[in-house]
Amino acid sequence: MPCPFCNPAPEDIVAANDICYARYDIHPVSPGHLLVIPFRHVESYFDTTDEERVAIARLIDDCRALTDRNRHPDGYNIGVNVGEAAGQNVMHVHIHFIPRYRGDAPGEHEGGVRGVLPCKSD
Numbered sequence: 001m002p003c004p005f006c007n008p009a010p011e012d013i014v015a016a017n018d019i020c021y022a023r024y025d026i027h028p029v030s031p032g033h034l035l036v037i038p039f040r041h042v043e044s045y046f047d048t049t050d051e052e053r054v055a056i057a058r059l060i061d062d063c064r065a066l067t068d069r070n071r072h073p074d075g076y077n078i079g080v081n082v083g084e085a086a087g088q089n090v091m092h093v094h095i096h097f098i099p100r101y102r103g104d105a106p107g108e109h110e111g112g113v114r115g116v117l118p119c120k121s122d
Contacts, residue, residue: 005037005092015062019055022063025096030104032071034063034097043091045080056095063097073099079113 008021014034015022025033036059038052048056060078067073077098081088 003041003092004090005035005094006039006041008037015059015066017055017059017062019052020059022059022097030073030099030101032067032073032099034067036060036063036095036097038093042093044082045093045095046082048093060095060097067097067099071099074102075100077113 008023012023013021014024019040020036020038022034022036025035036056038048038056040052042048042052064076067076077100078095079098080093080095082093
């Protein structure tokens with residue numbers, strides 16, 4: 001099966017630089033949920049080059065500016081799943097850029113990265 005991230009359709013690209021691109025997640029957890037993806041097929045964040053990591057960080061900043069302008073969220077979660085045990089289901093590294101909105105999760109601190117293991121979120 002071909003990699004769904006290796007040949008993005010131009011109309012799916014929301015923002016990009018020479019090394020990576022951003023597209024909306026097809027299964028968003030909140031309005032404006034983006035994925036930041038290197039053009040080069042690489043499975044793990046830990047296998048990316050220093051140049052790719054810098055480009056990813058810069059594109060995350062661009063995604064924030066775009067999302068702040070268009071959606072006005074109250075916060076953000078930024079994260080990457082590495083390996084099947086961590087929930088990675090497309091084996092091409094991608095960083096989740098998730099806008100957060102007050103009240104989008106129950107409880108004062110629910111929905112943060114510590115909630116990745118609900119039994120350990122306290």
